[in-house]
Amino acid sequence: MTQTPVAPTSVAPTSAVPPPAVRRSSMSSLRAYIALTKPRIIELLLVTTLPAMILAAKGLPPLSLVISTLVGGTLAAGSANALNCFVDRDIDAVMRRTGHRPLARHEVSPRAALIFGTVLGMVAVLLMGLATNWLAAGLTAAAIVFYVVVYTMLLKRRTSQNIVWGGAAGCMPVLIGWAAVTGSVAWAPVVLFAVVFFWTPPHFWALAIRYREDYARAGVPMLPVVATPIAVARQIVAYSWLTVASSLVLWPLATGWLYPIVAGVAGGALIVEAQRLLRAVSRGDAGKPMRLFHFSNSYLALLFVAVAVDVFVTR
Known part of the structure; x- marks a missing residue:
């Protein structure tokens, strides 16, 4: 909030610009609220939304629809992430990976975070309903x-399968994007949903291996905390195969020749990375789980870019 200037008492008037300390405080507060929304996670969600819309429209949808859907999706993801930070503020404070988050550092009060996340969600659902359709809005609310x-409050602290089932929320943008364009859901977005669903465990378990001690200290039973390294690596390989297999199902349903080439090559590389981690763990080595984590991000982005490009190249 801008400070109201005090009337000058000397000949030289004071500046109407807020003092630097106040400006820094305002900017710090703004950055804290933005951090609550976890912008990096939102970027990945949007990468899956737009290609699904392009595939549904068999071309570029109206720009106004794209903007409305992406803005609504951003607000919805920001809402979910802010509310996640509110619920998890106790464990975030004891984990090295999350200790910098605004609630853990007391930069935002829990009450303010709860209000902020709730308002963002309400605005997101209303925007989706008015600017696209109410099916897309309902899917947004469900996500x-x-x-x-389901994930943060019920599964995360109770089961090692938390990210498997809870990760379904991160699959919703493909259904939302498709519904925003068509007003319905079809098999193609369901397949894309399955791709993201199977991709999530190896992606997140790779991160959880790196921060295993963090999760153990916080009492969160992520699979790498409760299972042996080789058991985790084997499941990562299994889910990587399921990811690639499900990605290829999209070819006969909705794409041309370009997509399966990219899906096959990128999928092969994903499996190689997963197998590399398994071999390292089998030798008693810690391996490089973050290499798989970062590659899985690139894999998903490349796959969905191929979905979009294929529409324009092969139509």
């Missing part, structure tokens, strides 16, 4: 509730 209630 927020599923992530906050």
Whole structure:
């Protein structure tokens, strides 16, 4: 908030510009609220939304629809992430990976974070309903509730399969994007949903291997905390194969010749990375789980870019 200037008492008037300390405080507060939304996670969600819209429209949808859907998706993801930070503020404070988050550092009060996340969610659902359709809005609301209630509140602290089932919330953008364009859901977005669903465990378990001690200290039973390294690596390989297999199902349903080439090559590389981690763990080595984590990000982005490009190249 801008400070109201005090009337000058000397000949030389004071500046109406807020003092530097106040400006820094305002900017710090803004950065804290932005951090609550976890912008890096939102970027990945949007990468899956737009290609799904392009595939549904068999070309570029109206720009106004794209903007409305992406803005609504950003607000919805920001809402879910902010509410996740509110619920997890106790464990975030004891984990090295999350100790910098605004609630853990007391940069935002829990009450303010709860209000902020709730308002963002309400605005997101209303925007999606008015600017696209109410099916897309309903799916948006379901994604927020599923992530906050099912994953964060019910599964995360109770089962090692938390990210498997809770990760379904991160699959919703493909259904939302498709529904925003068509007003319905079809098999093609369901297949894309399955791709993201199977991709999530190896992606997140690779990160959880790196921060295993963090999760153990916080009492969160991520699979790498409760299972042996080789058992985790084997499941990562299994889910990587399921990811690639499900990605190829899209070819006969909705794409031309370009997509399966990219899906096959990128999928092969994903399996190689997963197998490399398994071999390292089998030798008693810690391996390089973050290499797989970062590559899995690139894999998913490349796959969905191929979905979009294929529409324009092969139509």
